[in-house]
Amino acid sequence: MASALSASEIIHSRQAEAPGGAAARGLQVEVRDAVVRFGDLTVLRDLELSIPAGQFLAVVGRSGCGKSTLLRLLAGLEQASRGAVSIGGAASAGLRSDVRVMFQDARLLPWKSVLDNVRIGVEGGDRSQALEALELVGLADRAKEWPSVLSGGQRQRVALARALVSNPSLLLLDEPLGALDALTRIEMQQLIERLWLERRFTAVLVTHDVSEAVALADRVVLVENGTISQDITIALARPREKDSGFSHYESSILNRVLGRRPVSVNQDGFAI
Numbered sequence: 055m056a057s058a059l060s061a062s063e064i065i066h067s068r069q070a071e072a073p074g075g076a077a078a079r080g081l082q083v084e085v086r087d088a089v090v091r092f093g094d095l096t097v098l099r100d101l102e103l104s105i106p107a108g109q110f111l112a113v114v115g116r117s118g119c120g121k122s123t124l125l126r127l128l129a130g131l132e133q134a135s136r137g138a139v140s141i142g143g144a145a146s147a148g149l150r151s152d153v154r155v156m157f158q159d160a161r162l163l164p165w166k167s168v169l170d171n172v173r174i175g176v177e178g179g180d181r182s183q184a185l186e187a188l189e190l191v192g193l194a195d196r197a198k199e200w201p202s203v204l205s206g207g208q209r210q211r212v213a214l215a216r217a218l219v220s221n222p223s224l225l226l227l228d229e230p231l232g233a234l235d236a237l238t239r240i241e242m243q244q245l246i247e248r249l250w251l252e253r254r255f256t257a258v259l260v261t262h263d264v265s266e267a268v269a270l271a272d273r274v275v276l277v278e279n280g281t282i283s284q285d286i287t288i289a290l291a292r293p294r295e296k297d298s299g300f301s302h303y304e305s306s307i308l309n310r311v312l313g314r315r316p317v318s319v320n321q322d323g324f325a326i
């Protein structure tokens with residue numbers, strides 16, 4: 055789980071460059087030979103990762119393997135003690151205005167209305183842009199209310215609106231749906247996929263849920279022993295149907311996360 059952040063870390067004050075409100079182009083991300091240490095603990099080691107612009111990447115792995123640390127490294131919230139991170143061709147140097155992060159808890163400011171929470175995400179607190187973003191997530195009619203009267207799923211929609219209001223080029227998602235019930239989770243997955251298809255930002259999703267990774271990602275990487283041990287392309291049409299192709303990816307990735315030998319079935323239908 056990501057450690058607590060200050061409000062200024064979560065909320066970037068400048069708007070991404072998106073002339074005329076045009077869809078932001080996704081940013082290419084490169085991580086080269088990265089090492090992240092906390093004291094004596096080496097969490098990421100010799101990590102190599104290249105994410106093409108506009109790709110939807112999911113990061114899976116056992117609890118504590120370093121998924122959130124990798125995401126924080128991409129966000130500029132963590133520094134590599136060795137190696138390099140570049141975002142859109144520029145060496146990473148802390149938080150950027152065109153990179154946004156969404157966490158498992160919505161982190162809304164309770165003393166601000168829903169609309170004002172979204173306005174925080176855009177330069178000058180532009181009201182109409184914030185309202186548009188709330189419309190995108192289906193909550194424009196709740197703009198004047200307090201976050202406390204919203205459901206958990208609605209609060210995450212507001213957090214998504216705040217993350218997307220400035221049209222970011224890289225969206226980093228740290229278990230954003232982890233606390234939601236199954237149905238709300240599926241609805242949110244569909245919403246995130248729709249917005250990604252419309253805007254084509256680069257997306258990196260950290261999740262414990264292999265099914266969610268297969269439902270959303272073009273590619274799934276498995277973090278193990280501080281580095282990327284598996285890199286799987288999900289060659290399924292969108293929107294994803296939960297058919298046999300989906301189940302194949304789901305069970306194959308789950309087996310790899312658990313370190314299990316893949317199960318084969320013989321001609322009589324028995325597992326071997």
Ligand SMILES: Nc1ncnc2c1ncn2[C@@H]1O[C@H](COP(=O)(O)OP(=O)(O)OP(=O)(O)O)[C@@H](O)[C@H]1O
Pocket residue numbers: 055056057092095097115116117118119120121122123124
């Ligand atoms: N700021 C920090 N200081 C010290 N140790 C840290 C810090 N941040 C993370 N760690 C440690 O690094 C390791 C990886 O943490 P991280 O949160 O990246 O794992 P994770 O894979 O996201 O875990 P989970 O799936 O449980 O959320 C853990 O052992 C954690 O305790």
